Amino acid sequence: xxxxxxxxxxxxxxxxxxxxxxxxxxxxxxxxxxxxxxxxxxxxxxxxxxxxxxxxxxxxxxxxxxxxxxxxxxxxxxxxxxxxxxxxxxxxxxxxxxxxxxxxxxxxxxxxxxxxxxxxxxxxxxxxxxxxxxxxxxxxxxxxxxxxxxxxxxxxxxxxxxxxxxxxxxxxxxxxxxxxxxxxxxxxxxxxxxxxxxxxxxxxxxxxxxxxxxxxxxxxxxxxxxxxxxxxxxxxxxxxxxxxxxxxxxxxxxxxxxxxxxxxxxxxxxxxxxxxxxxxxxxxxxxxxxxxxxxxxxxxxxxxxxxxxxxxxxxxxxxxxxxxxxxxxxxxxxxxxxxxxx
Numbered sequence: 001x002x003x004x005x006x007x008x009x010x011x012x013x014x015x016x017x018x019x020x021x022x023x024x025x026x027x028x029x030x031x032x033x034x035x036x037x038x039x040x041x042x043x044x045x046x047x048x049x050x051x052x053x054x055x056x057x058x059x060x061x062x063x064x065x066x067x068x069x070x071x072x073x074x075x076x077x078x079x080x081x082x083x084x085x086x087x088x089x090x091x092x093x094x095x096x097x098x099x100x101x102x103x104x105x106x107x108x109x110x111x112x113x114x115x116x117x118x119x120x121x122x123x124x125x126x127x128x129x130x131x132x133x134x135x136x137x138x139x140x141x142x143x144x145x146x147x148x149x150x151x152x153x154x155x156x157x158x159x160x161x162x163x164x165x166x167x168x169x170x171x172x173x174x175x176x177x178x179x180x181x182x183x184x185x186x187x188x189x190x191x192x193x194x195x196x197x198x199x200x201x202x203x204x205x206x207x208x209x210x211x212x213x214x215x216x217x218x219x220x221x222x223x224x225x226x227x228x229x230x231x232x233x234x235x236x237x238x239x240x241x242x243x244x245x246x247x248x249x250x251x252x253x254x255x256x257x258x259x260x261x262x263x264x265x266x267x268x269x270x271x272x273x274x275x276x277x278x279x280x281x282x283x284x285x286x287x288x289x290x291x292x293x294x295x296x297x298x299x300x301x302x303x304x305x306x307x308x309x310x311x312x313x314x315x316x317x318x319x320x321x322x323x324x325x326x327x328x329x330x331x332x333x334x335x336x337x338x339x340x341x342x
Contacts, residue, residue: 001273001274001276001292001303001340001341001342002274002340002341002342003305003338003339003340004338004339004341005306005336005337005338005339006046006047006324006336006337006338006339007334007336008028008030008040008042008047008050008334008335008336008337009030009040009050009334009335010333010334010335011030011032011037011038011040011328011333011334011335012032012034012037012333013032013033013034013037013330013333014030014031014032014312014328014329014330014333014334014335015031015032015033015060015061015312015313015328015330016029016030016031016032016033016039016060016061016062016063016075016076016312016313016328017029017030017311017312017313017314017315017326017327017328018030018062018063018064018065018073018313018315018326019065019315019317019326020041020065020070020071020073020095021065021070022043022070022071022095023070025043025044026043026047026317026319026324027041027042027043027095028041028042028043028047028315028317028324028326028337029041029042029053029063029073029326030042030326030328030335031053031058031060031063031075031328032058032060033058033059033060033061033079033080033312033330034058034059035057035058035059035078035080036056036057036058037055037057037058038052038053038054038055039052039053039054039055039060039063039075040052040053040335041053041095041101042335042337047324047337051095051099051100051101052101053093053101053103054093054101054103057077057078057091057103058077058078059076059077059078059079059080059087059088060075060076060077060079061076061079061112061113061114062075062076062113062114062115062175063075063076063093064115064116064117066117066124066152067117067119067124068119068124071094071095071096072092072093072094072095072156073092073093073094074090074091074092074093074106074115074117074126075090075091075093075103076088076089076090076091076112076113076114076115077089077090077091079111079112079113081131081135081138082137082138084134084135084136084137085110085134086110086111086112086134086135088108088109088110088111088112088113088130089105089106089107089108089109089112090105090106090107090108090109090112090115090128091103091104091105091106092104092105092106092156104156104157106156106159107159107160107162108159109128109130109148109162110130110133110134111130111131111132111133111134111135111145112128112129112130113129113130113131113145113172113173113175114128114129114173114175115127115128115129115175116175116177116186117152118177118184118185118186118199119184120184120199120200120201121201123151123152124151124152125149125150125151125152125199125200126149126150126151126152126160127147127148127149127186127197127199128147128148128149128150128162129145129146129147129148129169129172129175129188130145130146130147130148130172131145131171131172131173132144132145132170132171132172133145133146141170141171144167144168144169144170144172144190145169145170145171145172145190146164146166146167146169146172147164147165147166147167147169147172147188147195147197147207148162148163148164148165149162149163149165149199149205150162150163163205165197165205165207166188166195166197166207168192169188169190169191169192169195170190170191170192171190171191171214171216171236171237172188172189172190173189173190173216173217173237173238174187174188174189174190174194174215174216174217174218174233174234175187175188175189175218176189176217176218176219176220176268176270178220178221178229178270179229180196180198180229183198183199183201184199185197185198185199187210187218187220187231188218189215189216189217189218189233190214190215190237191214191215191236191237192209192212193209193210193211193212193213193214193215194209194210194211194213194215194218194231194233195207195208195209195210196208196209196210210252211231211245211252213233213235213236214235214236214237214239215233215234215235215236216233216234216235216236216237216238216239216265216266217233217234217265217266217267217268218231218232218233218234218268219231219232219268219269219270219279220232220270221270221271221277221279222277223244223270223277223278223279223293223294223295223300224246224295225277225295228246228247229247230244230245230246230247230255230279231244231245231247231252232244232245232268232270232279232281232293233245233268234265234266234268234281238264238265238266239262239265240261240262240263240265241257241258241262241265242257242258242262242265242268242281242283243256243257243258244256244257244279244293244300255300256293256300258281258291258293258302260286260287260289261286261287262283262286263283263284263285263286264283264284264285264310265281265282265283265284266282266283266284266311266312266313266330267280267281267282267311267312267313267314268280268281268282268314269314269315269316271316271323272316272318272323273292273316273323273325273340274322274323274340274341274342275342276294277294277295278292278293278294279292279293279294280292280293280305280314280316280325281293282310282311282312282313282314282327283310283311284310284311284312284330284331285310285331287307287308288307288308288309288310288331288332289304289305289306289307289308290304290305290306290307290309290311290314290325290327290338291303291304291305292305305325305338306327306338308331308332309327309329309331309332309334309336310329310330310331310332311327311328311329311330312328312329312330313328314326314327314328322339322340322341323339323340323341324337324338324339324340325337325338325340
């Protein structure tokens with residue numbers, strides 16, 4: 001891989017990395033977790049055109065483009081581990097024709113950390129994961145997180161009614177979208193292991209535990225090309241171990257472990273880079289590296305893409321000229337892209 005780093009902005013506590021496709025053009029979105037801070041959208045040649053999505057809020061954990069809506073998204077705002085009662089909420093955002101953005105509150109949910117939107121048979125379903133029910137202080141993990149779901153409509157002026165489908169998930173932090181048996185699904189990691197959540201293709205939600213252990217983050221993809229997805233994990237919550245597991249006779253067996261010293265591993269993504277299936281991982285301390293794992297000639301091959309900047313979250317954009325890693329470089333207080341070509 002040929003790697004070119006693009007520094008977009010200095011951004012204190014840059015946390016969320018995402019993207020949208022608007023009128024066929026990619027926009028990289030990066031946002032801070034600090035209160036009263038910014039979210040910017042970058043587009044155009046070299047992603048040098050910057051638009052302010054917001055600059056008066058913070059605590060952004062996730063941004064998801066709404067399926068079927070070219071210029072609209074939902075995002076988590078005001079998530080702060082140190083603040084109780086929690087101010088966490090979903091907001092609805094829209095890019096206007098003049099290049100400005102409008103953001104409005106949509107749904108309050110204490111300690112909402114991660115969410116996604118699944119489109120099933122033309123219907124958009126919201127799934128929300130809270131990291132805890134409540135907290136006495138930042139280090140209090142005595143009350144577990146939950147998973148909630150709802151059916152979305154096109155009217156975001158009114159909040160939806162949430163249904164709780166899973167409970168008892170302490171440090172409910174990991175969240176990853178994938179496919180299973182040809183159907184979109186979500187995987188959620190906590191101190192209780194990994195559960196797979198399948199939206200209501202048959203009229204009801206399904207929750208199935210697939211792995212035991214303390215799992216802080218997860219990603220799924222068929223790295224070795226055998227037709228079965230591998231699972232990459234960070235263990236435990238904000239952990240010091242990154243592994244890849246392969247499904248053998250219905251059970252996950254470890255096939256790879258990252259050897260470098262790790263502290264505060266935080267982000268995992270599966271995608272393709274320059275046509276090659278790739279796991280990406282971001283670590284916030286020690287070497288604070290961003291690295292890729294690919295399967296080459298029967299072996300797991302590691303490529304360190306950058307050091308010292310500590311990505312908190314990652315995303316991938318497939319553009320016409322190259323693939324781009326969107327990196328919220330939390331340790332380096334930086335919003336960045338990495339341009340990848342063969």
